[in-house]
Amino acid sequence: MTDKVKNFRESEWVDTARTVTYAVVIALIIRAFLFQPFNIPSGSMIPTLLIGDYLFVSKFSYGYSKHSFPFSLPIFDGRVLASQPERGDVIVFKKPTDNQTDFIKRLIGLPGDEIQVRRGILHINGKPVKRERLEDFIEKAPSGDLRRYPQYRETLPNGVSYTTLDTDANGYLDNTGVYKVPEGHYFMMGDNRDNSNDSRVPSEVGYVPFENLVGRAEVIFFSTDGSARIWEIWNWFSATRWNRLFHEVD
Template sequence: MATEEKKGGIVETIKTIVYALLIAGIFRTFLFQPFWIPSGSMKDTLLIGDFLFVNKMAYGYSYASCPSVIIPRFGIDIDAQDVCGWADGDNTRLFGSEPKRGDVVVFRHPTSGRDYIKRLIGLPGDKVQVRDSILYLNGEPVEVQPAGTFEEIQKPQGPQGLRPRCENGPVGEGGTCTKTRMLETLPNGVTHSILNIDDQSSDHTGVYEVPAGHFFFMGDNRDNSADSRISNMVGGVGMVPFENIVGRADRIMFSSAGRSMLFFWTWRSDRFFKKVE
């Protein structure tokens, strides 16, 4: 009798775990996907260590809505393409809704398949150019206004120990790293901050024409972002197909400035539940 009860308890435990995994899978596939900010390409809108949920309902569903499970430590690398690749190829979405200019969007990189997060700048048919660090849309410069400086400490950031690039030149360990901060207003009225580090080639581009069914993305940390200004064949993002969009970033839920979220003394409590703008 005791053996049967033990077996029954094990079966119930397994069933509970399976149900929990199914519910979590449905939640992550159709509703919200967790996302950690791994790099500084979206500073100061998003900082390394910010944790947010991506709203998958915002733009409808495609093969990219299926979650990827990547755990290098255990050799697990299950890509969305492996699970939902059958739905890839027609660049359409179920219950699709076109994203708006200025949205902060998570999408699958067209070549590597890894998830990226950037701001949507160019819509299908737009002509996009950067001249002397100023963004031009369809031949017209967007409005920019000075907004002081962004400051951070020169030290390793996040689990990867990335160090920030500074406009005020090489800064020693523990020094103050600064970048010029500007407020950029897009044609639809969306205003957001952008940062400047240096004068470089990405500040002076040719004209990009966004093809039908594709979108043009840029990082807010303009001089530290591999985005649509660079071809996806040479380390950038290039034009992103509609079907590669995962969802919209709406709100930061949690933020940690340390190497691990368990280091509670590095938590940024002022960023908890902060709206992404």
């Protein structure tokens, strides 16, 4: 092998390594500062988000904290370039009880609010939130049977409207005490009200500090019903929920 050929191949390796390094750095910057992908592993946000949804979360919506970075690196305390979230936002946050686990819920209570659930009806500062009965939500079980759940449209005081499920009219989280949201914290609830560990359960989640917010859920970029394993390429098409692709999270 001549020196000319050898030098050419070494140059190729250097160029390839440089390209890969640039790509990794750009991906890390996008993930830390702009958008991060998440998938939904549980049903706590049904019907808004389904198990198998993949979504982009905007990292810049509320500014940045240590939880904006991989492994929650303790680069600084608090938030920089901070913007306040709005009631009704669907938010990814680090669970306060371990500061590691990513949770996704809807922001219901702002600092200073009093939150309570009475007979399944959400109350904010002593006033019931408007709730309208809709057609049942229908879910196909793995056995093929269809399951039906009572579905409602809930409208918050600021006009944000979304759908919720209330599978048990007298569930253990359908009647709560009054939660007084501390300053600098938020009250989160899942849309699947009887199947969500959220701020109503202090031992699991409780009030969420502003610092723990990771970002706001924006759009579903992919969704699968789980019927196809990763190697079953021939089943990918039928397993994809095409009607959910590029669906905005509201």
